[in-house]
Amino acid sequence: MDISQDVQAIQDKLTQRRRDFHMFPESGWVEYRTAAIVAEQLNQLNYQVYVREDASRSSSRMGVPAAEVLQFHENRAISEGADPVWVEQMKGGHTAVVGVIRTGKPGPVIALRFDMDSNDLTESASESHRPVQEGFSSRHAGMMHACGHDGHTAIGLGVAEILAKHKDRLCGEIRLLFQPAEEGSRGAKSMVDAGWLDNVDYFFGGHIAFKSKTLGEIVASINGFLATTKINVTYTGIAAHAGAAPEEGRSALLAAAAASLHLNGISRHSGGATRINVGTLEAGSGRNIVADKALMKLETRGGTTELNHFVKNEAIRIIENVAIMYNVACEWEIVGEAPGAESSPELIPVIRQAVEQMGSVKSFIPSMDLGGSEDIVYMMNRVQQQGGKASYLLFGSPLEDGHHQVGFDFDENVLVIGTELLIRLVLACQETIL
């Protein structure tokens, strides 16, 4: 069983799949086309495939779009080649997919996670942007894979294929989790609550590039995840003619502006890192009308769950009281949330050993701080709380432009590396008792 050779053999397929996903990016909870392809592939590879409520708990999903939006994307996915049978099952934003091999032989439960959703960005149309040059840039205005999840999903299918090929040599149980809505920390919790992280002995997730910008570099364990909460706020005031009767108006725009400044002034904390960001603000309908609507999207973060709670609680008090101060109505909703987490240090030597068998890996970094948030932390925390080990890896790659930027692109050779490493980790864990 020569894993390297197996993976090399599917390199073109990995690239093609990534490019296909890249052309048809789908953001959180509307990954119908992507998920339908994943489900169909797993099915063909004889995995037991779980979708809908079996894959994720409906009520634990955060930030699900409105019904019209979901329906629009269901139709679009079908028009772009998604199998209507799968889409039918996934309707209403049930785009999580789980593929399972139960070998029947004694052995550990191993779970791998791959996130599928895209960002809400319109991809660069610049001639110097490789996806444009090579014809695989996004067909969807306002959606783009600018975080590498297209690559993650391609890796997931590559891992699925090769593990399936060697199924008779496996033991225990293997769960491949294809997760929707990682952006905004909205999806992982629903798969945790469906039970897929229960009784897991070893759990891995990985991300292309991020802080590792060198092809052939592997970071074994990411720490310093910031806990985070995502909040949407709507202020509703009273419109009035700004010249004729300004006193009759209640400006939702001013309320949102004031909230933005006061949120930004939340006290620093001596206990560690905190963050606050009002990322978007849309307010008002016309220049000469006192603005009666404002929508803010914001997030809080903290070096620990407690620090995040400090910022979140301050934020909510400010959000609510600015409304009273400006005499406008206020609605707010938590649309995403993730705690902090740490990778299990016991896995570092396991990963190091796997890496040493791979000619394609030139550099090994045992541990690194993220300084960001990733909702895989829900999964890691559940695994670790039940005694399992979990690690979040980086697969290094040079980038054309930063994550979440319109010119984002990575070196597709990283697909082979990620695929091989995860397969080797599955195999290593089957032989390991930590």
Add this chain to the structure above:
Amino acid sequence: MDISQDVQAIQDKLTQRRRDFHMFPESGWVEYRTAAIVAEQLNQLNYQVYVREDASRSSSRMGVPAAEVLQFHENRAISEGADPVWVEQMKGGHTAVVGVIRTGKPGPVIALRFDMDSNDLTESASESHRPVQEGFSSRHAGMMHACGHDGHTAIGLGVAEILAKHKDRLCGEIRLLFQPAEEGSRGAKSMVDAGWLDNVDYFFGGHIAFKSKTLGEIVASINGFLATTKINVTYTGIAAHAGAAPEEGRSALLAAAAASLHLNGISRHSGGATRINVGTLEAGSGRNIVADKALMKLETRGGTTELNHFVKNEAIRIIENVAIMYNVACEWEIVGEAPGAESSPELIPVIRQAVEQMGSVKSFIPSMDLGGSEDIVYMMNRVQQQGGKASYLLFGSPLEDGHHQVGFDFDENVLVIGTELLIRLVLACQETIL
């Protein structure tokens, strides 16, 4: 010559035209379909018709949309029945139309003004909204006649038709000015600068309803126009990941929020009324990104041109220095401006006399304060500076919903009243020496 009877005879036509314009609303500088219909009608009535640079000076137009936007609407107008020959002549946002009767007989120069543009609103789809019930609500998402300009244009064509019918009884010169882009105070100046208000002896404009909500009520002279300036502001900061590197970001959203609050705090003035309104604010691209773009649309007003300048100058200093304070780039542009004005009191008795001949008018109010802005003031000021008399009237009507509201609708019986009164005023002025 029984004017009342003449006007009654075209009542249905007035209503049909108004409803046609209502169904195809076009906002400032893209009134291609509306203006093409107006030009064609005037032409058929044997007016001398002026369009393009002959009707308005290009360089004096304020807030003209981008070339793509103009082109989109040129095409749409044609697809919705506008005569391509007229549209071709109006290309590039030249939608002003002037129709002139030069009688060759001695007599005064009389000018009337009708504004044609719609608002940027999506009309109510409520079943209780009469335009919905009767099938003439807006076909254009994001555009709606919510200020009665559809009615004004219909009145203008009605006046044109009946004056043409009695052409041989007229003396002097009559100019019918169909103005684009009144909303935002962007269009009047360009027609003034093309010379159409030069040497005018009598000038009238009128508005449906506004502060007069009773059918059959006429306000003879509007005063207390607030001078106004319309400003667009763009802040450009630096995007950064709000968790991983907040310090690398420069938030355009916070700059705009701060500007909104500080603008709102511009000092009151002991010299009279002032206003400031940040009407719309759009900022940011994603929740977890430091916002690198923000666009604000705002306006200042003052009881006099000087008071407006006080607020405008304060505003510009604030706009610019907030940018430096937040280390973001700033661009601002004045996209509309109008001075203050007063109607000529000498016209009140003339109007009173005309009104007294009309059975349809029940109530006469000599003068009223507007407390708003209207760019007709450019025209009134020019006429008065050259010794002419000018008055801005209201034609009372009940309203379903306020001006600039999505449920706006008026009583179409006002069309007959407005048409008749303006014709009577033309005739009266031909006989009057003030």
Add this chain to the structure above:
Amino acid sequence: MDISQDVQAIQDKLTQRRRDFHMFPESGWVEYRTAAIVAEQLNQLNYQVYVREDASRSSSRMGVPAAEVLQFHENRAISEGADPVWVEQMKGGHTAVVGVIRTGKPGPVIALRFDMDSNDLTESASESHRPVQEGFSSRHAGMMHACGHDGHTAIGLGVAEILAKHKDRLCGEIRLLFQPAEEGSRGAKSMVDAGWLDNVDYFFGGHIAFKSKTLGEIVASINGFLATTKINVTYTGIAAHAGAAPEEGRSALLAAAAASLHLNGISRHSGGATRINVGTLEAGSGRNIVADKALMKLETRGGTTELNHFVKNEAIRIIENVAIMYNVACEWEIVGEAPGAESSPELIPVIRQAVEQMGSVKSFIPSMDLGGSEDIVYMMNRVQQQGGKASYLLFGSPLEDGHHQVGFDFDENVLVIGTELLIRLVLACQETIL
């Protein structure tokens, strides 16, 4: 009875009294020395003298200083020559004095008002300041007559003296009201509530200079008084070391800063003039401590009582909710309030006639707008509500520096003019039936 000659004869006395009051300025409710001199003079002139609860209702006084402060000034007044018997009666901030002549003959009730309090300013020590040059500048640090009330009180005593001299020629009843605490609009209401403005037929008050800067100019009737409310706000947060534990602090300073900005942003009103001013702010105890205390002194104004209420209500909502937003405690107190008012136009010809008899008056202005607040409006409103006539006058004078400025000084020749005019008005009203 040659009034001009009578007044000329006491010119030196008027000047000396003004300078004595100027040297010993006393701010609102601590005018012990001033009031004791007034009471003693009136007593010697055989007026019926009312002090304490007889002169003003205790519970209607606004913004009375703390007990220690009152006691300090009682002692100081005695040490500076005030008669301890009068001071004893005035203890606890009861410094209003009323002197009455009841002639027993039929005739109108006429009331005149003179305000006695100083400002909270430290007078200029500049050599170029006349009170310094001539040795009568303030002996009290932090207190100064910078609004001319020293002159008003001197005029009041001059009027008292000459009216007393001609007592047998008077009819009806004459009330001389010496009012404390005009600054901050705190005192007039308490004298109204004690009944001194009931059943008054004619009422006059006057101010030196203000908007009339020419000696010999008289403004007969002041209008456009702005209604006003004076509010003190205290925020109490939690102190904390700003480096070691910023999250434990609750900054009263930031709350007050936010309140200042948001108050300043209260909407303009289409109904007329409004004002808001946070005049003083003191916050914090040390640079490296999160500030736990902040005190703001602010005022609202409006062209009418209703407009002032609009601003006041907005202000209070902001003041309270900023506190909740910053998680600090808030106390606020209304320490002064005055409605709007208008002078009775019927008095203008009476005043004109009186003025015409005076060689010292060169210029007569029938009416002028104040654009400020004066708590005499309580008195005017009460008189007018009961059918009496009231007017507030200006006695023109050049000024060295503006009102409420540390270099304030007026031309003392105005004292003769003010005294003579008020006496003439009393006599005129006795003969007049309006």
Add this chain to the structure above:
Amino acid sequence: MDISQDVQAIQDKLTQRRRDFHMFPESGWVEYRTAAIVAEQLNQLNYQVYVREDASRSSSRMGVPAAEVLQFHENRAISEGADPVWVEQMKGGHTAVVGVIRTGKPGPVIALRFDMDSNDLTESASESHRPVQEGFSSRHAGMMHACGHDGHTAIGLGVAEILAKHKDRLCGEIRLLFQPAEEGSRGAKSMVDAGWLDNVDYFFGGHIAFKSKTLGEIVASINGFLATTKINVTYTGIAAHAGAAPEEGRSALLAAAAASLHLNGISRHSGGATRINVGTLEAGSGRNIVADKALMKLETRGGTTELNHFVKNEAIRIIENVAIMYNVACEWEIVGEAPGAESSPELIPVIRQAVEQMGSVKSFIPSMDLGGSEDIVYMMNRVQQQGGKASYLLFGSPLEDGHHQVGFDFDENVLVIGTELLIRLVLACQETIL
């Protein structure tokens, strides 16, 4: 040589001195009485005593009070028993004192630092406050030893006395640095610039209590000093009557309020801890006057010197541009500054060994993070840059109230412990080669 016994013998003297300093607290640069006592004691103990420019470089002193203030305190110090000869030498805010023993024998240069200044607080007058009960509370309104520097100075004199007693057993050179103006980080740099930290092999400073609240606990090395900058800002606007002419005013109060909020909103930094605090704000002269003056005292901090510079640079841009935005003049001054620092870990075992010889020490903590700023860091950095070792210690003590609180008091038994430990460290370092 039994150090413990030596120190026990002077315990009463330590307490008396501490209480004497406590009764006569003197804040930064006016420690005339304290420094005169220190200088006289060192002189009597045969130290070489350096004052004036010999002890600190004049031009490197930060935040020196105005000349009148210095002179007031020079006179007061003499009136409270300071030796006029010493005060004369210290005039103008030269209150640093250095006492040196040069043994002439080979050996290391060892320096100890004791800070002498008090806080700007008025001490609690509560009967439950021990200094009140025992009659040694502050005689100076507005000044109080609320940070234990009275104890530090007493310890310094105790160390001086016992080292002098054993002078013949010492080698190398010993420098005792009595520093003014530690509060506000204003004094240390001037002693560094006078050369007293050059060529130092071992350097110690210590603080009573702070984060160690147990008598008998010693923290060997403080780390995590926050770098800091202290800034005073004055805004000067234009006063105007807030009712009559608000537009003529330029509010320094609003500028300061805006600056406070915007400063508070300076971005967090992913590189580590940052702080900003506007500690005090005083603005305005009267409620009805647009405020023409505002003074803010603020500080920035950072986990490293670079992080502090990030905040400081942001702060200065905000401070300056708020002024332009509000059209007011702005002056700002850096009145204190300190870099970050780390104690030398090599000294931990030395301190542990010394502590183990002391029966009075029950608990030893090798290292602790401060989370605050102390200007001793200038001294530590200079020593370490030249190859020496430096450590900042804590001498544990229970506290009645927190540092910088008006009820602050410590357990005076800590004086013996601090004195003994520093003497033992001097002796240990003489025998040690690290």
